[in-house]
Amino acid sequence: QQQVKQSPQSLIVQKGGISIINCAYENTAFDYFPWYQQFPGKGPALLIAIRPDVSEKKEGRFTISFNKSAKQFSLHIMDSQPGDSATYFCAPNDSNSGYALNFGKGTSLLVTP
């Protein structure tokens, strides 16, 4: 069952540009909407997350936009840097369940100098 759809699969952005990654979900029980960042050979690490009571959250250059009615949320990376080159996963979940995270297929981001 494909509960999470992430796009695009890959993304190339010039340094200083804006990177945008999207995630669509189906389960209305989800109440926690995180983005994870994974570098090659490493485990994923939480980058930023949002709860459904707000439509946007900003942490430094990273912003999550959340659209509850459309069941979508997106990650915006402002002033993208080569060090942001990584794979990004969305993993919306029911935070009270304690169930394993169901990851999107991932977006490979390359920021060129």
Place this chain on the structure above:
Amino acid sequence: GAVVSQHPSRVICKSGTSVKIECRSLDFQATTMFWYRQFPKQSLMLMATSNEGSKATYEQGVEKDKFLINHASLTLSTLTVTSAHPEDSSFYICSAAISTGGGYGYTFGSGTRLTVV
């Protein structure tokens, strides 16, 4: 913050041998540990969920006799790949769910790159 230490980071083994991967929670008690497998350029796929003191729950298509999971204590969970074959070569990652009072958070190990030759 909560840290999960995963070892080894890389292992190469001969076909037919067994390999054990350990995940330790360093500063918290991990009641539940999840084991994922990740093939190159793909997402993390859940293999099994282990709860301390009980048998692991395996996802459909994952051979429980091949991927032995032990979660005998609140700070240690292990995954043993038995009779490894080249198709078992992959990146294995553990993750712990942590109750934060306002729901669950998740922390991940740094992964183990298994190469079976």
